[in-house]
Amino acid sequence: MNKCIWLLGLSGAGKSSISLELSKLINSQGLKCKVLDGDTLRKGINENLGFSNEDRFENVRRTAEIAKLFLDEGYWVIVAMITPMEAMRQKSREILKDRYLEIFIDTPLQICMERDPKGLYQKVKNNEIQHFTGIDSPFEKPNYAHLTIETTHETIMESAEKIKMFVNSN
Numbered sequence: 285m286n287k288c289i290w291l292l293g294l295s296g297a298g299k300s301s302i303s304l305e306l307s308k309l310i311n312s313q314g315l316k317c318k319v320l321d322g323d324t325l326r327k328g329i330n331e332n333l334g335f336s337n338e339d340r341f342e343n344v345r346r347t348a349e350i351a352k353l354f355l356d357e358g359y360w361v362i363v364a365m366i367t368p369m370e371a372m373r374q375k376s377r378e379i380l381k382d383r384y385l386e387i388f389i390d391t392p393l394q395i396c397m398e399r400d401p402k403g404l405y406q407k408v409k410n411n412e413i414q415h416f417t418g419i420d421s422p423f424e425k426p427n428y429a430h431l432t433i434e435t436t437h438e439t440i441m442e443s444a445e446k447i448k449m450f451v452n453s454n
């Protein structure tokens with residue numbers, strides 16, 4: 285059965301990078317796969333949403349509904365989204381039911397700050413961004429993740445392969 289592989293974690297944790305490699309692995313098995321990345325959706329369908337808890341919840345809800353549409357068409361779906369609160373993950377689980385696979389991309393805040401791939405943590409330091417996840421906006425560690433990936437100890441490709449193996453065995 286095709287599934288929605290929901291990657292969650294802090295900004296800079298590695299969600300987008302791992303999604304890309306994972307989607308290539310899924311495609312190489314001859315399967316259709318769609319990546320739904322929070323950053324991309326926020327430039328289009330979710331452009332009216334900000335970073336309050338309420339808006340983040342709506343962002344997650346809409347994305348889960350979009351994922352469901354792709355699942356119904358036979359696609360594998362990878363979501364790459366911070367999804368900071370347990371209540372948001374609960375909503376996705378409710379919408380996607382047994383198709384929902386939650387993967388925690390567990391990278392310590394300190395490492396995310398050092399990587400700072402988009403220069404956002406620097407902007408936070410300069411007081412140019414507020415309500416940033418893990419700094420002045422909460423991130424609850426997930427209680428029900430099906431799999432946790434610690435990117436500090438492995439490469440992007442190793443993480444993608446680990447997730448693919450896990451998915452194949454579930």
Ligand SMILES: Nc1ncnc2c1ncn2[C@@H]1O[C@H](COP(=O)(O)OS(=O)(=O)O)[C@@H](OP(=O)(O)O)[C@H]1O
Nearest residue numbers: 295296322323335340343365366367414415416417
């Ligand atoms: N205040 C604040 N907090 C967190 N992130 C911020 C913020 N402002 C902008 N960004 C950029 O938005 C991306 C996160 O969007 P998401 O849709 O994944 O977030 S959420 O699930 O609704 O919390 C996130 O992308 P990633 O770095 O890929 O996670 C950032 O590029």
Ligand SMILES: Nc1ncnc2c1ncn2[C@@H]1O[C@H](COP(=O)(O)OP(=O)(O)O)[C@@H](O)[C@H]1O
Nearest residue numbers: 295296297298299300301399401435438439440
């Ligand atoms: N083991 C790793 N796993 C994932 N990303 C890594 C790893 N090591 C270094 N990186 C780097 O960390 C950054 C993660 O950024 P990104 O994938 O955009 O994260 P996110 O989508 O969670 O914000 C990228 O520049 C990536 O090359």
